Amino acid sequence: MPRPSRSSIEYLLSDLNAPQRTAVEHTDGPLLVLAGPGSGKTRVITRRAVHLALTVSRPERILAITFTNKAAREMRERIDATGIGEGMTVCTFHALCARLLRIHHERAGVDRSFTIVDRDDRRKLLKEAVVAVGLPTEQWRPAAIEPDISNAKNAMRSASDYSNAAYDWRTRTIAQIYGAYEHLLTRTACLDFDDLLMRVAILLREDVELRERLEERYTHVLVDEYQDTNAAQYQIVRLLTLDRSNLCVTGDPDQSIYRWRGADIGNILSFERDYPNADVIRLEQNYRSTKRILAAADALIAHNVSRKIKSLWTDNAQGPKVSVVEHESSVEEAQSVAAEIRSRIEAGTDAGEIAVFYRVNSLSRGIEEALMRAGIAYTVARGLEFYNRKEIKDVLAYLRILMNPADEVALLRIINTPPRGIGATTVKRLIERAIVEGRRLMDILTDNRDLSFLGRGAAKVRGFGELILSLAPVLQSPPGQAVERVVSESGLRAMYAEVPGSIGESDRTPLANINELASAATEFQDEFPDATVVDWLEHTALLGDADTMLGELRAVTLMTLHSAKGLEFEEVHIVGVEDGILPFRREEEEADEEEERRLCFVGMTRAKQRLTLSHARYRMLRGRTERKVRSPFLDELPEDAVESIRQGAVCKSSAPVPDRGRLPDDVALWENGTLVRHPLHGMGKIVSLEPGARRTQVRVLFQDGDTRSMILEFAPLERVDFYEYDEG
DNA sequence: AATATTCCCGTTTTT
DNA sequence: CGGGAATATT
Numbered sequence: 001m002p003r004p005s006r007s008s009i010e011y012l013l014s015d016l017n018a019p020q021r022t023a024v025e026h027t028d029g030p031l032l033v034l035a036g037p038g039s040g041k042t043r044v045i046t047r048r049a050v051h052l053a054l055t056v057s058r059p060e061r062i063l064a065i066t067f068t069n070k071a072a073r074e075m076r077e078r079i080d081a082t083g084i085g086e087g088m089t090v091c092t093f094h095a096l097c098a099r100l101l102r103i104h105h106e107r108a109g110v111d112r113s114f115t116i117v118d119r120d121d122r123r124k125l126l127k128e129a130v131v132a133v134g135l136p137t138e139q140w141r142p143a144a145i146e147p148d149i150s151n152a153k154n155a156m157r158s159a160s161d162y163s164n165a166a167y168d169w170r171t172r173t174i175a176q177i178y179g180a181y182e183h184l185l186t187r188t189a190c191l192d193f194d195d196l197l198m199r200v201a202i203l204l205r206e207d208v209e210l211r212e213r214l215e216e217r218y219t220h221v222l223v224d225e226y227q228d229t230n231a232a233q234y235q236i237v238r239l240l241t242l243d244r245s246n247l248c249v250t251g252d253p254d255q256s257i258y259r260w261r262g263a264d265i266g267n268i269l270s271f272e273r274d275y276p277n278a279d280v281i282r283l284e285q286n287y288r289s290t291k292r293i294l295a296a297a298d299a300l301i302a303h304n305v306s307r308k309i310k311s312l313w314t315d316n317a318q319g320p321k322v323s324v325v326e327h328e329s330s331v332e333e334a335q336s337v338a339a340e341i342r343s344r345i346e347a348g349t350d351a352g353e354i355a356v357f358y359r360v361n362s363l364s365r366g367i368e369e370a371l372m373r374a375g376i377a378y379t380v381a382r383g384l385e386f387y388n389r390k391e392i393k394d395v396l397a398y399l400r401i402l403m404n405p406a407d408e409v410a411l412l413r414i415i416n417t418p419p420r421g422i423g424a425t426t427v428k429r430l431i432e433r434a435i436v437e438g439r440r441l442m443d444i445l446t447d448n449r450d451l452s453f454l455g456r457g458a459a460k461v462r463g464f465g466e467l468i469l470s471l472a473p474v475l476q477s478p479p480g481q482a483v484e485r486v487v488s489e490s491g492l493r494a495m496y497a498e499v500p501g502s503i504g505e506s507d508r509t510p511l512a513n514i515n516e517l518a519s520a521a522t523e524f525q526d527e528f529p530d531a532t533v534v535d536w537l538e539h540t541a542l543l544g545d546a547d548t549m550l551g552e553l554r555a556v557t558l559m560t561l562h563s564a565k566g567l568e569f570e571e572v573h574i575v576g577v578e579d580g581i582l583p584f585r586r587e588e589e590e591a592d593e594e595e596e597r598r599l600c601f602v603g604m605t606r607a608k609q610r611l612t613l614s615h616a617r618y619r620m621l622r623g624r625t626e627r628k629v630r631s632p633f634l635d636e637l638p639e640d641a642v643e644s645i646r647q648g649a650v651c652k653s654s655a656p657v658p659d660r661g662r663l664p665d666d667v668a669l670w671e672n673g674t675l676v677r678h679p680l681h682g683m684g685k686i687v688s689l690e691p692g693a694r695r696t697q698v699r700v701l702f703q704d705g706d707t708r709s710m711i712l713e714f715a716p717l718e719r720v721d722f723y724e725y726d727e728g
Numbered sequence: 729a730a731t732a733t734t735c736c737c738g739t740t741t742t743t
Numbered sequence: 744c745g746g747g748a749a750t751a752t753t
Contacts, residue, residue, distance in 0.1 A: 067742045094743045119741085138736095193743045228742075260740065360739055365744090416729095423729070542743060562740050584739055599740080622738065623744035 009054060012047050012082070016040075023281045024048045026248070027056045030241075030275035032226075032268070033250040036312045037297075037605035038288025038568065042071075045224055045250050046078040052220050053084055060087040063218040063240070065096060067225045069543060071566070075224075089218070093233055094542050097196040100203070102538070107210060108203045111189035113404040113534070116541035120388070121409045122146065122192045129180035133173075140177065147260075148174050149181060153194035154230040154262030156201055158182075189406040197232035204239040211239055219246055226251035226271070230262035238274070245275060253307050257562060257599050259592065265306065284310050286605075288568055290319025292641040293611050297604040299638045304594045321643040322604075323612040324634050328647055330363075330576070330619040334370035336647065337573050337614065341556055342374050344571060344610075351377060353570035355557040357603045359582045362621070363575060364558050371556060381559040387543060391496055391510035392517055396540060398486045401468065402475050403534055405442040412441075418495035420464060426457035442468075479536035480522030487514055561603045572607035574600070578615045578628040600633050676700060677718045684708075 013021050020040055023033050024047045035041035045064070053059040066072045072092050079085030089096070098116060105112040117125065126142035126149070148171075152162050159182045163175035185191065191199070204211045221241050223229070226249035229237065241247040249271060256265040272278045286294050291314055298312050327333040337356060345351050356367050364380055371378045386392060394417055397410040404410075416422045433453065434441045444451075445465035451458040471489060474482040487493045496510040524536050557569070561582075576582060583596035604611060615630045674686045684702035700717070701707045 069743085071742085092743065116743090118743090141737095196743080225742080257740080258742075261742085263742095362738080362744090419729075421729095560740065562742090565742085581739095586739075620744080 008082075008084075009051065012051050012054075016044070016047070017285055019281050019283055019285075020044050020047075023248075023283070024051050026279060026281075027052060028246060030245050030271070030278035031248040032271045032275075032278050032280045033248065033283060034280065034308055034310060035250050035252055035283040036286060036310050037252065037255065037602070038286040039283035040287060041224075041250050041252075041283060042074065042078070044283065045222055045248075046075050048248065049075075049088065049090075049220075049222055050079055050082050050084050053088065057219045058087075059085060060089075061217060061219045062088050062222070063096075063220070064088065064090045064222040065224065065237070066090070066092055067228055068092065068566075069095075071224060092542065093236070094193060094196050097200040097236070098538055098542060100200050101191070101196065104203065104207075104210060107207055108199055110191065110199065111404070111406070113189060115188075115190045115400050115404045115407045115410070116196065116538065117185075117190045117192050117409065118388075118541065119146075120393075121190070124409055125184050125188070125190070126177070126181055129177050129184055132180045132184070133176045135173065135177070140173070145174055145177055149178050150192075150194050151262055152178065153192075153198045154232055156198050156232050156235065187406065188408045189404050190409070194232075197230070197236065201232040201235040201239070204236060211242070215240055215243055219244065221247050223247070223249045224251070227253050227256035227265055227268040228258050228263040229267045230264055234264070234267050245277075247275065252310075254301050254304070254310070254598055255565065255602050257565065257595060257602060259595050269306065269308065282310055284312050286312055286314040286316070288316075288608055289314060289605060290316050290609060292319050292321055293604065293607050293609075295641040296322045296611070296637045297601050299641070300597060300604065300633060300636050301601045303636050304597055306594055319609060322637065322641055323610075323614075323643055323645055324577075324637065325612060325614040325645045326630065326647055327614060327616040328618065329625075330366050330616045331370075332647055333575055333614050333616045334366040335373075337367060337575060337612075338370035338374040338376060340573070340612065341371070341571075342376060345376065349570060350554060351556050352554045354573075355559065355564070355567075355569040355571070355606065356573045356575060357559060357561050357564050357606070358575050359561055359584050359599070360576075361560060363581075366620075367558055367575065377555040379555045379557055381557060381563050386513065386516075387540060389510070389513055391492070391513050394492055395483060395487055395514060395517055396537065398471065398490055398492075399474075399482065399533060399537055401442065402472055403537060405446075406440055408441055414490070415464060418491040420491075421460045422457060422464060426454055426461065429454055429457075430461070475533050477533070478525040479531060479533050480518060480525050482533045482536075483518045483521040487518065561599045564606050565602050568606050568608055570608050571610040571612075572603065573612045573614065574603045575614050576616070576619070577613045577631045577634060578619065579631050580628070581619075582631050582633065597633060600631075675720045677720045678702070683720065 013024060016024060017040075020043070023031065023044050026048075033041070033044060035044070049062055049064050053062055064072075064075060066075060069092055072090055072095070076085070076090045079088060079090065091099075101108050101110055101114070102112070105114070123142040123146060126146060127137055130137050130140045130142065130145070152158075157165070159175065159179040162178050163172070166172040166175045185195070204214070218240060221237065223237055228251070237247065237249075249268065251268050253265055253268050256263060256268070259265065272280065289297075294312055294314050294316075301307070325333075325336065327336060341351075341354055341356075344354060358364060358367070361382060364382070368378065368380065387396075394414060397413040400407050400410040401414065412427065415427060430441060430444060434444055437444070445461060446469055451461055454461055467490065471486060474485045477485070493511070493514065496514060520540075521536055524539060525531055528535070561574070574582075577600070579585075582600055583591040583593050585591040604613075613634060615634070616628060618625050619628050620626075672686055672689060676684050676686060678684060678700070682703055684700040686698050687701045687707060688699040698717075699707055
């Protein structure tokens, strides 16, 4: 370990302001860092970790916990860059818990080979639980009960706790389902995301010896985004720092936007009560936004009551006023945003520095259409991501079943994928047999016993059992090779080789995705040479959506206000700032006004230079045009930082948007082989053309060798003549 | 077993 | 309006 040299510590502190420096140099006892947006929080937390490692502790004895993989990775990289991070534990809550449960599975009472199930699988199991309890799944939809059970777990309430506290018909029924669900999880040796936290919280509470051992190991614990911790996470943190209290939490109550997921803003608000001798440091200088943007955001959030007062300030320029724009309709709003973006790009702003935020995903469609028409490249950061793709889940299911033979969800997923003639009836018989004999489904398949009760299906099932047995050794090989073998020997590769790939914006074929998964596994094994398949599976299970979406494309980014947290852009447009949308309100329900205000605050503070909030008088929602009223939040913004505009002004002053939303007149002449030019991809040739009701899907082979599919009505394609093509 | 059709439902989603 | 899932159809 390098000695704490004077120069390296000087270096750590050199570019920090006074409160940042105090936070970094603080070494003993509880510390709360209230960090406003853009105040250099990540810098502080990483420097602090390194500083501790250099002075009063050692890297191996420091634990830094984040919420997202992205944050963990970022912190890890920054720490590594100092050369002093080796051996430090930097990970997400969930990764930490998964690791602890894997190591201490016996004490925790979980199967050593447990599988971590994602939301889809959880819903499948929930559905099965509803059926098991004998209730109709239409009335007790898994998606509707899921939050109840998830919240219960986040609050560390077991099925029996829940049952005891049940107060009406609905909660009593859910208690039953919860019980059945837990039973299923145990039988299939699965844990959901919430279990990871709850189990560890309980383990630490009950197992004093283990708790003491862990606290002994980690002299200092750092927790990022503390405002988003739930009860289980609170317990874990608390129990890890019970004696020493060397706990540093950073966060911002004003950016707590996950209450609906169990986050308890009270955890950060009452930190000083929980840790009476806590020091509190406020990071109030903002390095991101202009004075006006900050003033507007600050005035908005000042309307909240449950918060800790901060006085945000910045040395940055005054900047242009924040625009509040009223439009007649949502269509005009979208067009106006597109026009504004276009002129900003023409003026030299990098498209990747521009973002459009909205409260609900359904608002993205209109924006997308307008951007398409204007020929502006964009990406939508949406929920459906890589690891949720069917083909990916198929591959992973094979590995899961090899690791955890009790994993019925995985087994049922692949028993007939690729199709091997094992139909619904056969599966049903197998399940019945498993229940009757009280054995695992998998054992019946692989025990090589009499399968004659299956009739015609017997041979197929036996074949499948043999396939699984023959694949078993891949668990011993490195992840990359394991994936490779599974993909080829299961027949998945052959199966997906024939699928042409989904039509739509994504040009990735399932096969390409599978290959990418294989290379991801190989990369993983290169990075961690000792890693097993089990390690890699765990890694993938804990990898979220947000991790894959961050493409470094030079495109305008569209995303929800929630996913905007932690990011920053030169120019931000927030659309649909209307009562009922932001703040969001459901019928018969009250809006959580303070949380919605925080959400708006988060969105506004993402902007560095320019910020526009817009609303429309009429908006098409769920196929109906609704009358909309501007959000009350808009009236909370200070007049001197804001400029209110009625739709006309902006639209007229900016250049008209070229309307590409129509087919070219000579579309009848467009056919396979037609030569085209695309502003981004250059010359190409149409290789397929499928007219649809509203859209004509074309695939174009470009000169760079790539084939891309696009919508003829919207794509900025130009027809070119043969001789031009030769020259180009 | 794969495809067509109808029906239902509708926030946000770090892991 | 549009996606997903459950059902109907060949």
